[in-house]
Amino acid sequence: MKRSVSKIAVVLLSCIALCGVASANTLKIGAILSVSGPTAFLGVPEANTLEMLVESINARGGINGEMIELIIKDSAGQKEKAVSYAKQLIEEEKVFAILGPTRTGSTMAIKGLCEKSETLLISCASSKMIVDPVARFVYKSPQNDxxxxxxxxxxxxxxxxxxxxxxxxxxxxxxxxxxxxxxxxxxxxxxxxxxxxxxxxxxxxxxxxxxxxxxxxxxxxxxxxxxxxxxxxxxxxxxxxxxxxxxxxxxxxxxxxxxxxxxxxxxxxxxxGRLLIAETLDDSNPQKKVLVEYKQDYEAKFSEPVSTFGGHAYDAMMILVQALEEVGVADKMKVRENIENMSFVGTGGIFQFTPEDHSGLDINAFEMMTVKDGKFVQYREN
Structure with missing residues (x-):
């Protein structure tokens, strides 16, 4: 592994000089991810991806002039840690939104906290139970299990x-x-x-x-x-x-x-999702540009193959970014409502959120795949 994420927190702020401005407001975004522990294969690419995106966004001036301060908490996949970190992020850091957690159990453990505090939560876990029943402030980026x-x-x-x-x-x-x-x-x-x-x-x-x-x-x-x-x-x-x-x-x-x-x-x-076979897709596929650009950027920066889990973090962050760019950061309710009615082309599929569907993906987001010669390829019937 080329790098590691602190178990306590990683705070990323792009250098003001890099952005060419004397000062800037900041927007705090929290993330609770399994960077260590049994599901580190999921959490590490998620953390890598968020860091990469924040670096890129801040380098081009942030979101409508607001620089992102990203605070990553490593839950090690434990529900108790996820709850503790969620309380810290909501009550002490006063984050605008939380991305993650990586795992279903951890997400379910903090879902109520986020809903009660009206803190946006975009989970990187896949269970349908996260968004069924619908909670106003809770969304997720992976396809439903x-x-x-x-x-x-x-x-x-x-x-x-x-x-x-x-x-x-x-x-x-x-x-x-x-x-x-x-x-x-x-x-x-x-x-x-x-x-x-x-x-x-x-x-x-x-x-x-x-x-x-x-x-x-x-x-x-x-x-x-x-x-x-x-x-x-x-x-x-x-x-x-x-x-x-x-x-x-x-x-x-x-x-x-x-x-x-x-x-x-x-x-x-x-x-x-199609991220694993991005470069083999037909050029007419509406996801291909997003998939190939993310895959190339990630692999160039971290010298490891892209994974669908990093893609879940990409989608979570960019769903939030699209909403913030469209309605600004002043009114969290407007951001929530924007996401709830959003169309978004991501790594996991073509999202269409509605007030009744906070997952936004259907079965067509999947391809059947297999392993051939140690690589992921699309499954072909014999």
Whole structure:
């Protein structure tokens, strides 16, 4: 890793001399991210992205003359820390908005605080539960987990898969993905033969693989997780020579997971936004310009491949920036209302927020992808 983010806070202010002005007002924006801990593969690219964007925005004069002061708090993926930091950002720092948290559980833990204090929250976590029911000041940038489940089940249905096993990491993200899979599978004529939760720090799932393989019924497996342990099931399946399709969630969208899993990750199937295949898109695709520019900027600055998680932070920040540029910073209610009716082309898809939908994305935000020769590529039917 080329750089690290302090566990306490990172405050970024572009040099006034760089901007060519004698003085400037500042706009405080907080972020609560999992920069360390088991989901650092998600939080580090999010923090990198926010730093890069703030540096760029301030270098060109800020937002309508307002320089951004970005305060990043590292929750290490812990709900208790997220709550403590949210209170600090709201009560002491008096931030205009909070971006993140990285994880669903942490987001749910601070959702009420943000709503009560009328502090804008744009989460980088994916659960539908974050925005359902709708809270006036709470939005999110990733695609809904329930839609990712539907995308997988659609693909299974097309490939005549009707009996599956479901494994889930023991996190809020994993348990909700498991719940949605069990609820939605019957709509697609699919039966969940067995459904299991494993500890986030598990090191071996060979007994589960042996049990499932031994049924002789399971035709494919879904592994719903965001922790590095999601690679363990793939390794154990390969070791057992159990050659059934393995589907992963959109929480697999960082090439570091492929590096950890090695050859066992070849051929896994998962839904994700188009950022991972940005340069292969047709030039007419309305997302391509945004995707390619962000990907090139990120990879040039940090010397590591872009991930969908950094993309979630990009979308969260730029949704806020677009609203601020359009209505200014004087009235938070106007900014909130602007977001609630916003169209936005981002890395996760083409957002269309409404008062009833604070996610703004539909199932068309996903492409089915796979791993080939250690790289992410669009999935093609044989």
């Amino acid at each position: 329930s839609l990712a489940v539907r995308k997988i089940l659609e693909h299974m249905q097309k490939n005549n898969i009707s009996k599956i096993g479901v494994a889930a990491g023991g996190t809020g993200f994993g348990k909700l993905g498991k719940m949605f899979t069990e609820e939605l599978a019957p709509e697609y004529g699919i039966t969940v033969i067995s459904s299991e939760v494993y500890a986030p720090n598990v090191t071996d799932l060979s007994s589960l693989v042996a049990k499932w393989k031994g049924t002789g019924e399971i035709e494919a497996v879904i592994n719903w997780s965001i922790v590095p342990a999601q690679t363990i099931l793939a390794k154990n399946m390969r070791q057992a020579n159990w050659d059934v399709p393995l589907y992963l969630s959109h929480g697999f969208g960082n090439i570091k997971y492929v590096e950890v899993g090695g050859k066992a990750m070849e051929g896994v199937i998962f839904p994700a």
